[in-house]
Amino acid sequence: MSEQNPYGAPQQPGYPATPPPAAPGYGGVPAQPGYDAAQQPGYPGAYPGYGGAYAPVPPPKRSRKGLWITLGTIGAVVVIGGGALAYFVYDATSNAGTQKIVLPANFKDTTRNDDNPVSAAMEKAMTDSLGKGDGNWKPTGVAGVYQNSSSEPDLIVAGAYGKVLMPKKELDAAFDGVSSKGSEVTDRHSVDAGPKGGEMECANVTQTDTPKMGICAWADSSSLVMVMKVPQDENSKPDLDKLAADTRDLRAVSEVPK
Template identity: 60%
Template structure:
């Protein structure tokens, strides 16, 4: 039986996300106001399973991130009251394969929120490279993907933003290889298709 992989990548990614939260803080909220009728019509509900992966339902893994996102994003702007969401999808050996984090609410300027999210990674000390726009799929908005390095671990990251949500999806590796960004983009579109639903 092959040795079970460590969860090192999971904790590295979650640690990076925590650092991003500290840096981004309430910055997203400065650009968002409740002034458009089409804003905030959707919400994010991550499914219990996605393709051949199962969501980790341990609140110690996802609950804290959701609470931090809900409480910190939009501080200082009473019109921006986002709801934080987080999902960790694992294979049959409980190895994390996809991690999704973000918020939903009323988003007036999606592109600026997307820029702020990527800037948070850079500000947290991670090196973000090759950021580029990709097809966001039928739900529209904007979606960008990039690669990132944190020590020996390499990450692929894709994020979408529209008038209802700002969500980033990440995939990492422990063996030094670079995750396939194009595949992550496809997985991100597929996850969004089932997770972003009408309120």
């Protein structure tokens, strides 16, 4: 005869095959389910760059005084030597202009570079233009390129001297000639010509896809000279007030008695 359980309770069953759900944590938040690989989103294909796609590498900056200076300035010089030539008079029996132009070797912090190809081209343009006509129109052409420590021209000078009958018309012909070469002349205005008198004007000159250039020019009974400058920063506007002051200073040392 088997021994009876004194407590009379049935024997406890073994552990169930599946444990019951875990009790909720503090605050009644249910336990988090396990990770399910099928439910996890994949990583994005690629992280975008800052601000979107990478910006393209900008092309190299063009020379601020490259081919345009060589061609555009020469066009102006040809007009000075040709289109405006009618207002220069040479007559062996009359008194010619009392002044001549002798460009200095150095001007302020620049040096005249006679080997610069721009200077050589301007000299040739002046010579070719002045050689045309009936032989009675013979002003003397002058040209020069002034450079600082860089290889780029700083000031470009072109003009002529002789006997000038109508200085104001001379200036008009010169600026009109620049416009006729496809350039746009803006902000043209008269400025103080300085103690030597005569007429002096300045303007901005632009062509398509080129830096803006400043031009100041003087004309009196002996000469017409244009002084041209492109700013160091090709995106900035030429300082015409400073260019006018430089032009007066250059005139003071270059226009001398014959």
